[in-house]
Amino acid sequence: MSNETAEPTTTSTDSGEEAMISFSGVDKIYGTDATEETVTALQDIDLDVDAGEFVSVVGPSGCGKTTLLHLAAGILEPTDGTVTIDGIDVQGAEHDRSEVGLVFQQPVALEWRTVKKNLLLPVQILKQNGAIDESMDYYRERADELLELVGLEGFEDAYPNELSGGMQQRVTISQALIYDPSVLLMDEPFGSLDAMTKDELNLELLRIWDETEKTVLFITHDLNEAVFLSDRVIVLSPRPGRVADEIEIDLPRPRTGETRSRDRFVELSTEVHQHFKHQR
Amino acid sequence: MATKSHAHRRFVRTRHWVTSRVPTVIAGVVFLVLWQLTAMVIDNNRIFAYPEYTWRQVSERSDTVFIRIVETFSSIAVAFVLAVIVGVLLGVVIAEVYTLRQMAMPIVIFTYAIPHPILAPVFIIWFIVNPGAEIVLFSFTGPSAYLLDSVTAADAAQSFAIDGVTTFGAWVGFFPVFLSTITGMNALEERFEQLGTVLGATRWQMVRYFRFWRALPNIASSIKATVQLSIIGVIVAEFIASSEGIGYQIVLAWKGADLGYMFGVLLIIMMGSYLFYQTVVWLLKVLTPPGTIE
Numbered sequence A: 001m002s003n004e005t006a007e008p009t010t011t012s013t014d015s016g017e018e019a020m021i022s023f024s025g026v027d028k029i030y031g032t033d034a035t036e037e038t039v040t041a042l043q044d045i046d047l048d049v050d051a052g053e054f055v056s057v058v059g060p061s062g063c064g065k066t067t068l069l070h071l072a073a074g075i076l077e078p079t080d081g082t083v084t085i086d087g088i089d090v091q092g093a094e095h096d097r098s099e100v101g102l103v104f105q106q107p108v109a110l111e112w113r114t115v116k117k118n119l120l121l122p123v124q125i126l127k128q129n130g131a132i133d134e135s136m137d138y139y140r141e142r143a144d145e146l147l148e149l150v151g152l153e154g155f156e157d158a159y160p161n162e163l164s165g166g167m168q169q170r171v172t173i174s175q176a177l178i179y180d181p182s183v184l185l186m187d188e189p190f191g192s193l194d195a196m197t198k199d200e201l202n203l204e205l206l207r208i209w210d211e212t213e214k215t216v217l218f219i220t221h222d223l224n225e226a227v228f229l230s231d232r233v234i235v236l237s238p239r240p241g242r243v244a245d246e247i248e249i250d251l252p253r254p255r256t257g258e259t260r261s262r263d264r265f266v267e268l269s270t271e272v273h274q275h276f277k278h279q280r
Numbered sequence B: 001m002a003t004k005s006h007a008h009r010r011f012v013r014t015r016h017w018v019t020s021r022v023p024t025v026i027a028g029v030v031f032l033v034l035w036q037l038t039a040m041v042i043d044n045n046r047i048f049a050y051p052e053y054t055w056r057q058v059s060e061r062s063d064t065v066f067i068r069i070v071e072t073f074s075s076i077a078v079a080f081v082l083a084v085i086v087g088v089l090l091g092v093v094i095a096e097v098y099t100l101r102q103m104a105m106p107i108v109i110f111t112y113a114i115p116h117p118i119l120a121p122v123f124i125i126w127f128i129v130n131p132g133a134e135i136v137l138f139s140f141t142g143p144s145a146y147l148l149d150s151v152t153a154a155d156a157a158q159s160f161a162i163d164g165v166t167t168f169g170a171w172v173g174f175f176p177v178f179l180s181t182i183t184g185m186n187a188l189e190e191r192f193e194q195l196g197t198v199l200g201a202t203r204w205q206m207v208r209y210f211r212f213w214r215a216l217p218n219i220a221s222s223i224k225a226t227v228q229l230s231i232i233g234v235i236v237a238e239f240i241a242s243s244e245g246i247g248y249q250i251v252l253a254w255k256g257a258d259l260g261y262m263f264g265v266l267l268i269i270m271m272g273s274y275l276f277y278q279t280v281v282w283l284l285k286v287l288t289p290p291g292t293i294e
């Protein structure tokens, strides 16, 4: 319940120090090779996410949401500006890989590994590179716990193609959770799921977040989902992607299925929809 | 519950395996009947040998045939394994090192375009001129010494060796494995590359945990082609190398215009090849994760 305390909305000068994820003056232009046409995906992004905060980013398709997330993950390099995690440039050598978990839009379960071996894949790599210290046995046990947590017990030895889309997505989420990163970057993780599975996984995600006090940057095109989950919703405008609006979500926590029927939820949801419409 | 359904699945698979073999058996019978009928129409063992005559010609020299067929398939096994190992290893290196790939690919395409048989003498000569180059991996007494009274252990002495015949067989079989390794490794989906980046995976870790496995289905299907090609390579080399293996027995049959013997030897090669192919497919199924094959 550490998230109940309201964070200051517009970032003041001193919060640059304590922000867990920080974009400052970030531009991302694709195709700078002179040969290709250039696309300015993101422009002048200044965005801070505080430790333990749950922030969602919404915006029309193609406005640069995935780009934003991949910049935070260190997959993409900003054309201008810097992105830091816990004060450290993600492009630098000191960046701690074990602090960041990325949940992809599509499942990243490897089809040639069983579910449990898929969970242990990130651990094997991080451990070999000295990014985490616990023993493999510790992580094997943790994998079992996680599988139980996300409702996949009994599927340890199944192969990904034997699972439904929702189950595969749970594997993908567990892959990011296994090494207990303090930052979780999620790219429309439930975008391809049916409404019921989605609601169920939303509640599960909130429970995990609440228990482990992670910082979450969550991408979605579902505005209600954004309102339901977040402390703050960021609206991106397209071409080039900029931060157009920020809406503080002051709904009480813990949030439950009943939260959606509250007047305040409907109000906030309407507000976000309106902000979103302006971006079309 | 789980074990029961497992046992059931096993049963269904076995039954499926048996029923799927029925057409093969029927085809074999039809083949024999057609062979007999054709021979009866022609009725001349020097132009088209009767099945019975073929059998007689082969069983008269069963010692030699047995020894030589084991010799040939030992060579094929070595050629095949060499082709797979070298193909995968070189494929991994070439797929990983961009500049090497830029340099190597034109050469590979050029050499691939050379008709293979014309290179066989080159391989044979290398090992004849330079006998020290031959590497015996494993020597053994062939099964004929145990199964046939007329064959002594010295007659049946055989070995797995890297020599002119096996290197040529490996050369012929190598290309599909090599090329499919490169194709498969480079087909890794972007999101796995990105996962690797997020985790800070090294290049070797990308190969070991992602790319190699991504290439495995491609490699497995190319290995099926390599079975055929290494057989062709070895037998062609034996035609030329003289005195070695079943290939040389075909040359003898041809020189003596002995069609019955030739038919028999060809049939034995066909059956051996089929067994070898099935063994490799079975091994691939057992050794690779489910879904790798087909």
Ligand SMILES: Nc1ncnc2c1ncn2[C@@H]1O[C@H](COP(=O)(O)OP(=O)(O)O)[C@@H](O)[C@H]1O
Pocket: A030, A031, A039, A040, A041, A059, A060, A061, A062, A063, A064, A065, A066, A067, A068
């Ligand atoms: N690798 C790339 N090369 C060129 N343009 C790209 C690339 N990736 C994304 N873009 C462009 O950048 C913009 C933002 O893309 P993206 O971040 O994927 O948007 P979103 O996730 O919001 O749908 C789009 O116009 C897209 O076409």
Ligand SMILES: [Mg+2]
Pocket: A065, A066
């Ligand atoms: Mg996207």
